[in-house]
Amino acid sequence: MPISRGEKPVNINNRRIINGADADVVQLYPMKHTFAWDAYMVGNANHWLPTEISMQKDIEQWRSKDVLTADERQAFETVLGFFTTADSIAANNVVLAFYKHITSPECRMYLLRQGFEEAIHTHAYQYIVESLGMDESKIFNMYREVDAIYNKDSFILDFNDGIFDDNFKTGTLENDQKFLENLCVFSLIMEGIFFYSSFAVMFGFQRQGKLTGSAEQIQYIMRDESQHLNFGINMINTIKKEQPEVWTKDFQNHIVDLVKKAVVLEYTFAAQVFPRGIFGMNADGFKQYIEHIADRRLESVGLPVQYGVENPFPWMSEAIDLNKEKNFFETRVTEYKTGGALEW
Helix, strand or coil: CCCCCCCCCCCCCCCCCCCCCCCCCCCCCCCCCHHHHHHHHHHHHHHCCHHHCHHHHHHHHHHHCCCCCCHHHHHHHHHHHHHHHHHHHHHHHHHHHHHHEEHHHHHHHHHHHHHHHHHHHHHHHHHHHHCCCCCHHHHHHHHHHCCCHHHHHHHHHHHCHHHHCCCCCCCHHHEEEEEEEHHHHHHHHHHHHCCCHHHHHHHHHHHCCCCCCHHHHHHHHHHHHHHHHHHHHHHHHHCCCCHHHHCHHHHHHHHHHHHHHHHHHHHHHHHHHHHCCCEECHHHHHHHHHHHHHHHHHCCCCCCCCCCCCCCCHHHHHHHHCCCCCCHHHCCCCCCCCHHHHCC
């Protein structure tokens, strides 16, 4: 609302992730949550589009009867079936819930960028499905037909009910904890756990020289999602500092319990994706990998580790590293820069 004559202006320095100064106008300076602005700038520098990546080799391999086994085809289709739904859920959370309640202008700026990236990811899955001539109805309806996908999606959506309500507002302890619960589930579990076994499957194809165009798109998506995850972790830790009253012992135990439930859902999904194992990876290995990354997510927000296991897939740490030289005539430059961010 406009300020009437004699009315004291809102102090825009009273900035918090939630319950801060009026955020109806995005007024970036003076900036407080610089991690959000840094993430926004990194996102701009890492801009990419799926149509820039050649799918010709993937098309030839998918059509061939000799390159991919039946198990590999099932794994690829099931992972795509999860991805197509997951990024839609992520976009809804960003656009319909987080943006509405977050009062930090710089965090809102990054959320706009994140929402756009979720759209690019959905575009990428469609581009893969269409390029390979896959059965679109089978892939895009898989969340209704595969229990392991439905259960993961349903788990996330259960936590949307409160903050998606038109009448929901932050400002009370109960509602602030409800918002923080959703943020923890979305960032630590959805983006921090539920994506990662699917990422590992796709990079398994890449390591075998199979479906490399699809895997390269997933590599860019993983880079984006890692940035989303770090942004969410920064928001969680900032809310803990700005409103320590919400981070009670009971609330911490609750988040740990949710992560442990998510781990079971994820390794159940992994067992369904590749019941007999592919590329030397099996359900037991994925169970350990999922437990390992769950511990990393808990540690990132100051919660105790629960599993204490080693990473069985150390190459996954390398998969996210796109700062590599590639032959320009074989593929696009992976360290993608645009406009003023371009370095010659």
